[in-house]
Each structure stands twice: as structure tokens, then as C-alpha cells.
Amino acid sequence: xxxxxxxxxxxxxxxxxxxxxxxxxxxxxxxxxxxxxxxxxxxxxxxxxxxxxxxxxxxxxxxxxxxxxxxxxxxxxxxxxxxxxxxxxxxxxxxxxxxxxxxxxxxxxxxxxxxxxxxxx
Numbered sequence: 001x002x003x004x005x006x007x008x009x010x011x012x013x014x015x016x017x018x019x020x021x022x023x024x025x026x027x028x029x030x031x032x033x034x035x036x037x038x039x040x041x042x043x044x045x046x047x048x049x050x051x052x053x054x055x056x057x058x059x060x061x062x063x064x065x066x067x068x069x070x071x072x073x074x075x076x077x078x079x080x081x082x083x084x085x086x087x088x089x090x091x092x093x094x095x096x097x098x099x100x101x102x103x104x105x106x107x108x109x110x111x112x113x114x115x116x117x118x119x120x121x
Contacts, residue, residue, distance in 0.1 A: 001037065002039075003034065004051055006034075006060070008030075009030040009032070009061070011030065011064045011065065012028075013064050015067075015068075017070045017071070022068075026098065027100070028064075028097060030060065030064070032083060032092065034083060034091075034092055035089070035092070036088045037090070038050070050088075051086055052086070059086075060083070064079070072110050076094045076110060077112065077114075080114040084114060084116045090115065091114070091116065092115075094112050095110070095111040096110055097109045
């Protein structure tokens with residue numbers, strides 16, 4: 001499957017379960033992988049047949065800035081569902097890095113992968 005990558009999208013977000021985490025926005029880094037068949041847009045050269053990755057990026061930024069989830073898992077799920085709402089995305093992988101959560105490591109990360117139910121095998 002063909003893929004588009006949105007790499008190292010740095011955003012401030014209200015996230016965390018501890019009271020001190022919820023006082024201020026923390027920086028996270030998102031890496032998103034959108035999978036779909038690029039044969040048609042490759043032939044037609046028409047944005048209507050492709051994934052408008054700038055629209056996806058704008059939607060993700062807006063959603064993250066408005067969010068106030070407690071868990072990274074919930075934020076990742078929300079982002080994945082948003083990405084899958086863009087036609088013709090079939091599969092999405094979302095990785096979130098939260099450097100402020102790490103004590104000695106550079107960052108704490110999680111990654112989820114979701115597939116559009118209408119395209120699953």
C-alpha cells in the first residue's frame with residue numbers, strides 16, 4: 001500500500017492524568033502515516049482522487065489544540081479516526097512522542113494502527 005507521511009508535527013496539548021500535568025499545555029510530536037492506493041491520482045494528476053495531506057494536517061492541528069484528553073491512547077485514537085475520515089485513506093498509523101513524560105529517556109512514545117472498516121479484509 002502507498003503511504004503519505006506527516007513527520008515531526010510539534011504541537012502543544014493539554015494531556016495527562018496528574019493535576020500538575022493539566023495546568024499547562026505540554027509539547028508532543030506527532031508522526032502520522034496515511035495509507036491508500038495512489039494509482040488513480042498518479043494517473044489523473046487530480047487532487048480530488050488523492051488525499052489532501054494539507055487538509056489532514058490542518059484538521060489534526062485543530063483537533064489536537066482543542067483536545068483535553070487524559071490519556072495519550074485516547075488522543076491517538078481520536079487522531080486516527082479523524083485521519084480515516086479523509087477519503088480515500090484506508091489505514092493510518094499514529095505515533096505520539098511526549099518528552100515531558102520521560103524521567104531519563106528522551107521521550108515516551110506510543111503508536112497505534114487503525115484501518116478503515118469499509119476497506120478491511
